[in-house]
Amino acid sequence: MRRYLSLLLVALGAAGATVASYALSAWWWCAAGPLLALTGLGCRDLVQRRDAVLRAHPLAGRLGGGRAVVRERAGDVDVYADGHEFLVPSLRPVEPPEEPPVVRVGGPDCRQPYDMALLNVSAMSLGALSPRAVLALGRGARLGRFAQDTGEGGLSEYHLRGGADLVWEIGTGYFGCRTDDGGFDAREFADKAALPEVRCVSLKLSQGAAPGGGGELPGVKVSAAVARERGVPAGETVVSPPRHRVFSTPRELVLFLARMRELAGGKPVGFKLCVGSRREFLALCRAMVAEGVTPDFVVVDGAEGGTGAAPAPSAGRLGVPLTEGLITVHNALVGAGLRERIRIGASGRVATGPDIVARLVQGADYTNAARAMMLALGCVEARRCHTGTCPAGVTTQDPLRARALDVDDRSRRVHHYQRATVRDAVRIMAAMGVPEPGGLTPAHLVRRTGPTTVRSYAELYEWLEPGALLAGPPESWAADWKAADPDGFS
Template sequence: MDQLKDFLASTPWWAYVLVFLFIVFLRDILQKKHTISHNFPVVGHLRYLLETIGPELRQYIVANNREELPFNRSQRSWIYASSKKQNNYQGFGTDQDQSAAGYVFINPALFPYKLKPDHPNLKEKDLVPCAKLMGEYHQRRRPFRPRSIVNISAMSFGSLSARAIESLNRGAYAAGAFHNTGEGGYSPYHKKGADTMLQIGTGYFGVRDDDGNFDIDKLIKLTTDYPQIRAIEIKLSQGAKPGKGGVLPASKITKEIAEIRHIPMGQDVISPSNHSAFTTPNELLDFIENIADKTGLPVGFKSAVGKMELWEELTDLMLERNIGPDFIAIDGGEGGTGAAPPSFANHVALPFVFGFAAVYKIFQKKGLANRVVFIASGKLGFPSSSLMAFAMGADLINVAREAMMSVGCIQAQSCHTNTCPAGVATQNKWLEMGINVKDKSERSGQYLKTLRKEILEITHAAGYEHPCQMTMDDVDVGMGDNNYTTTLKQAYKYEKEAVSFTDMKSLIECPHIGNIQKIEDQVS
């Protein structure tokens, strides 16, 4: 043994390196799985290394500030600075190509809107409630006016980590926003103060029986036990993968997730592409009315947009039966917090502007536009994009990936691998531990506040008190190489319906406005 220790101590370090490289060499030439490492032993591994770290190299070294997708460096920097309450300004003018097709221009008024001495926004510069009251037309027993025009979109516990969900929920409470639970059930991390919108997906997680069917009694109990659930959203489809369900592998199902979702341990759980509780527009309306009647809450649905025939049928039935959803969330095909096949994420469903315009025109044609609260979703978490959506007829903005960035997401695009380095989209406990809930909740709340404040500032520059007053003549879009612009009205061939609005003060004084309970009264 002493002789072996002496031999090892006297052997130079480079000899160990040579032995290691020789072993790798033998392994490479003997294996038949990887052609590159077989044909180029040892050095072939450099190719795999560069391929692995290529996205990081491009993100931080190669790409300029405006090149990356889905969010470029300038957009991410604005979110990070806004969430940290840092300087989010830029100097020396714009660095964007303003002649590009689709570029958004907000048309300012000659004289901006002037706040009166007693105006609420002199005290709270970011306070902007929804101009419409959810459930008003159908006279729901518990109507809801969201206190914030910007809210957090559907992201489930399971898809996101517990600490990420809790940070978003606490941030939403601080900002007066609501938090959509996603289809994974109502977890303890959604119960930290914020108003919540409970999403029901095709798997009916959290409100299902032992056979996976929808259980109305469980839903009634849930909404009774937790009054901070202010609305219910039925998920028909999402922008990332419309028409496709998902699978939660048995290996990822913890005891906690199983209890929240009401699913068994030890077996894969499949989210079907279709609902079992309804299959037609008529049955969807019955499903909505049953839930609204039993819970008293506003009920709506979320959908990506493609074929329009069933939208026509749905609106005809709404007129005929005088019933329907209290809100509709239109999710653009550019959305993408959920893991999805590239063929779906890249090519299935219309982008937000085209999909929303198509749906809104049908509702406007039937005289239904002001019966519904329209929620816009799909990369709209920036002031100009949000105001374009308001000008087109949206009443609320839901943000997802932007909210993830506010709690630390670095766009590593590893959401589907359970290896998110920021601990946001993973169930890896070690990675998740990197999230400081107190710090990240403050950042997510501050991002929502900053976004609302800048939306409101541009609204005032356009001469209005509230974003709901924006019209399609107030926004121009670039038409490409001819350097001309055209209004949204000219581009999409409609003008949105005027929204009933008196003043900001009347919205704030509404008895059904959200986020007015003390946090200790809401937290379970």
């Protein structure tokens, strides 16, 4: 209630000054007038829907406390600095398509493929986000016909109420399909995966915000609704295990993915990871080749990703950045002869049209965004995600604080943001002479490597030919390919 204290004090002051102006002296109107005006302004802040901070902090929010201002100006970019990257336009541009392209996700073993948009909502759970935020993201995704990843916190009623195409993420805690002892409940999984809103299923191995460790939800954010969805006690901190219980080797992982796809009625199944050891990912490729089983997609999460709620010691310091992760996964799948069967999603610091195009050049087929979607919801980057005191109502479980987020308004903003960003990406590709993402090559992205030198990605990185690892790996890959064990992670 302290958020409304300034409005309450002003209103009481206005009432007192008004009474004094009648009972004591007309001079009290000098104070009553401004105070009444401020009271009216505060009431307007309380009911308006455009500014979440003012809605949650009437009057006080106008002082700017806790409000982050994000500025992006082209003039701030030093195009002469080493490491600066740019996309290559063409002297023969093409007309952009009327409808943005989509990506068909579903390999040969998939019976219900899904057409994925170029930009989608990345994994964000109920608990990490407020119910209103989850609902607004879902409604925005439904309006724009793009997908919403549920995050590892379970397939909540708010995800379902949003009406979006859902990617149901299963983490190490198996929330939403969890046995009493914390294992995987196949029957519950099959029942929920059969829901028409669930279009894909994703198994989370690791994430960029905290690779190598399970997710953590502070007790202050474990409301009754969150506890019900996750099957845990309310008010107690929830820490997911660091690894899965249902498999312990690459081969077992691949076979478990096949089982999940069968339980899901043939819907697309894949996994998400923040790349660490190249040898371990190659072990997964060896297991896929040996068993003749592949996932339908792989989501690569960059170590620089995350929404700001990750533990500070691990954020950005564990795992491979998205660029190197994408190139590693793409090359490994190409070299193992598997790339045509598997789509790659990119997640981590994707926010603009050029970001999308760059990730497609680096090996992705589509992208996911979390932080940018939160900004579209009204996030002011107050960095209070873990405390439950988000001033914009995005990451809190307090109903009064969450009231700041107007679902109808923010769902439209999410929709408009995604549509405009994809439109920018499509126009940029057209300016590069590329009518669709499949025409992008590593030569289309260039990096300044020195004061007088620039090199394209085709020159900077090694790109394997299809089946190269099977036919005889190049020297730079030979040791890792040889040591990769389908029956054991290194």
